Amino acid sequence: MAVERLPTTYGLAESDPEQVLIDRRGVAPEDLAQIERIMAEMGRMRQVERKIMRSSQRYMQLNETDMRALRQLIAAKNAGRVTTPSDLRAYLGISSASVTKMIDRLEANGHVRRSQHPTDRRSQCIEVTEQTHLAAREQMGRHHAKRFDVANSLTPEEREVVIRFLAQTTDALEWSLEKSSPQES
Template identity: 65%
Template sequence: MEREKLPTMFSLAQSDPEQAIIPRADIPAQDLEQIDRIMAEFGRLRAVERRIMLRSQSYMKLNETDMRAIRQLISAKHAGEAVTPSLLARHLGVTTASVTKMIDRLEAGGHVIRKPHPTDRRSKQVEVSAETHLAAREQVGRHHAKRFDVARNLSSAERDVVIRFLAGTSDALQDSLDGNEPQATEPGK
């Protein structure tokens, strides 16, 4: 199977040629090549994940928000947690009215089931249907299992490095979203 060509849009030379965002004059060329390769592999991973998600959405005839809801319902089911429409709305970052419409549509399509809440008589809970749970496992789960295989084949020390890198990347990106980073300056200033 032929591998997809690595995206070049993540290359520092192409995305920041003037070094306005990332000054790098003091970084050895070999280090820059490795960093560019990491960024390109991140881009390739995101592209493959997007294709998997689009294929799964198409197969299940669901949109992205529907798929996020289904994933949340599956996770909650595995954890033994009851999910109410309001909890689902908070998780998805949408209004309860939007979630109600979505649940109506998903229920009509056989993807979810409304049931009485186990501890709150006034409330309903939403569960994923057995058929949709199975379809999601077959469409998405088997792809995620491939990640597990890759991680399992790393040494403990290698996994520690990957964990540190991914956690650090997530933290840095979250900080940039929250505005908790210093402003970039022009090179030499």
């Protein structure tokens, strides 16, 4: 019987042969194979997401932080919220100087425009231009729509299993990250 090749190079036997990280004793071979498939498919999805991101960045000639800022500006626009440079700074976790440079660069390239804040005369608001909004929708939105189609094809019960799996995986990764990061004083 031929061994099915996983969609990525991930494999427990190769990545943790001595079972230092994951004790696999007592896990049935068929369960182990299925778990490896899940991990491999998650890895494959991350690879495709990175390809999509790099393609969009090249198309729009932007870096990752710029793309994150534009996604936030588009979401705010769609929700009817005003976005200030301070909002972007907090969302992106970067300095005020970095936000100013980024906005200057995005404005110079026609991606955003500044205007007077509607209620605070001392502040500006930043909004994405229509041209960039449309380009982002074409580049990223169509990929997001495919995710929706897949989720929509599942039964409500299947979606609950996927939701629980993703939420618990995210929680476990966050816990792991917190435990491995040096404590800030």
